[in-house]
Amino acid sequence: MKKNLLTVLVLSSGLLLSACDNGGDGGGGSSSTSNADVNNIANPVVGTPTAYSLTDFSAAAAESVVMTYKMKGISGNEVQATALVFTPRTAAPTSGWPIVVWAHGTTGVADQCAPSRNVMNDYVKGMISKFLAEGYVVVAPDYEGLGEPTGTELHPFLNLKSEGYSITDAVVATHNWLGNKVSKKWVTVGHSQGGQAALGAAQYAARANLDYKGTVAVAPASQLSLILNAGQASVANSTPDKQIPVYASLDTFTALIAAGLRNQNPTLAYNQVFKTPTDQIAKNAESVCYDVLGNQFAVKMGQYAAVNGSLKDYPRTTDTFMSLPVVKSFLEKDSQPLQIQVKTPIVIYQGGADTTVPQVATDALLGTAKALGTQVNYITSPTWDHGSAYALNIDNIVFDVNEMMAK
Structure with missing residues (x-):
């Protein structure tokens, strides 16, 4: 499955390529810390979510929608963003469905590149379907600036805080929309840019003020x-x-x-x-x-x-x-994840044959994280490239999420 960089680039419409300041918190549980910028946006869901039908999820999801929500943007002001939300076909348990966030890879910075406006690739569709079968609501943010209603804001590509807030605020909005059908438990999964975004969600998880359980990042962009x-x-x-x-x-x-x-x-x-x-x-x-x-x-x-x-x-x-x-x-700063300690579980998958996010970059990321006291379960293979590190580990990723949610 080894491919050159341009092939990987073209392949990964839902797969690919971070940013931090010290205002975040690596905890992200139900209690917030004094330096946590907790989301207190009133009425975070804008209008009524609309049906998403570009990819057929009818076999796995009871409902597939595009939700417009309010988030704190890179400027510090409130902006609108969009996210896909998928709900399981099974009845919600008494405690509510936990939430899995899928953080997508590089698509571009223009509105037409938003995943909610495009067909999903088979690998991502298959993974989301597996999460739905396990009884999770899946939230897939477009990220700030992608698909936003005004059409005036470019996506702040690889800005870690923007991506992290896109995720945390989408989870808050989903809670507002689904109410007691969802629990406070949530996990983030992402690949490449999405892997970096998932690490950003771990860093800024306290903003959601819910029960953050961990991150699975595949070939996360850094360095x-x-x-x-x-x-x-x-x-x-x-x-x-x-x-x-x-x-x-x-x-x-x-x-x-x-x-x-x-x-x-x-x-x-x-x-x-x-x-x-x-x-x-x-x-x-x-x-x-x-x-x-x-x-x-x-x-x-x-x-x-x-x-x-x-x-x-x-x-x-x-x-x-x-x-x-x-x-x-x-x-050096705004695109670089794990510059502060994160205490919630982190699993990182990385391939030695990856020429898009080479292992030397992720090794360096891991070294910085360890020096700050962040513990990472680092899983590598010399044969995985940028695409196969994700595609060959989907079942393992689902297992990782189940393990995190069970704790």
């Missing part, structure tokens, strides 16, 4: 500078056919990062991050989804290589973009 630099170096002396998939993937993520940063930094220009004329492709991050954007980068590189015989001097990213203050802060 973004390391990933970008290692990706460059891995194919530096290769032929264009090897370089193009890697470079297109890296440039896609960089463009999405730039687009997400423009949410709060509208003066950040794409020509500060990309050389001309590639900056014109990067601008498309605001309007197309990641797979289309990746292909646009790849096509231009292919045309250049066909004429020049190599990618030497091809105008990709600027030499100084990582040192731009807003980018530097994002890479």
Whole structure:
């Protein structure tokens, strides 16, 4: 199942690629701490949830809906967001159904890229169906800025706090909507960007003021500078056919990062991050989804290589973009999970053959977490790549969730 980076990028529409400040709390149980920013948004569900039918869940779910809810956005102000909510076909127990949150991978930053507006891939559908069969409500947030009703906010791509609040506030809204049909117990599961978001949920779980039981993260994004630099170096002396998939993937993520940063930094220009004329492709991050954007980068590189015989001097990213203050802060802080101690259970799956989130990045993440006293059950295999680390472990992930919920 090993694939090059561009193939993984195209495959993972529900699979892929963090951000922290010290205002969060790793506990997340029913009691909050003094530094916890507890959600007290009144009437968090906006209108009545509408039916979701792009993917057929009728065999597994009694109801599949898109819920619009209020959350605290990256600006600190209240914004609206959307989430898929699936309820089991079985009757709710006396204590209510526990909640499993699915944190999706990279799709893009534009509204059309929201998972609730698209067909779900078979692996994710299969996992959600298994959770429903186990008697869990499944909540799948689009994340802040994706599919939001105003159409004016870009998704703050890989911003850990934004993702964490997207999750916590979706859980609060689901409780408001379903009432005593759901219990206070909840767990987060995610892959790549979603793995990072799930770790963000663990860090900010106290905001929900419920009974947070733990996180399962698969190939979670972290150490973004390391990933970008290692990706460059891995194919530096290769032929264009090897370089193009890697470079297109890296440039896609960089463009999405730039687009997400423009949410709060509208003066950040794409020509500060990309050389001309590639900056014109990067601008498309605001309007197309990641797979289309990746292909646009790849096509231009292919045309250049066909004429020049190599990618030497091809105008990709600027030499100084990582040192731009807003980018530097994002890479070192705002996208980096587990910078404070988290006390709730964490399971991380990571493949040694992963070229999108290489194991060296997750090893570094684990080292930082351990130094802060965070305990992680770290499960690896040298043969798993970015996709198979998730796809081959779905049953194990369901088992992990059952174990967490039982405690």
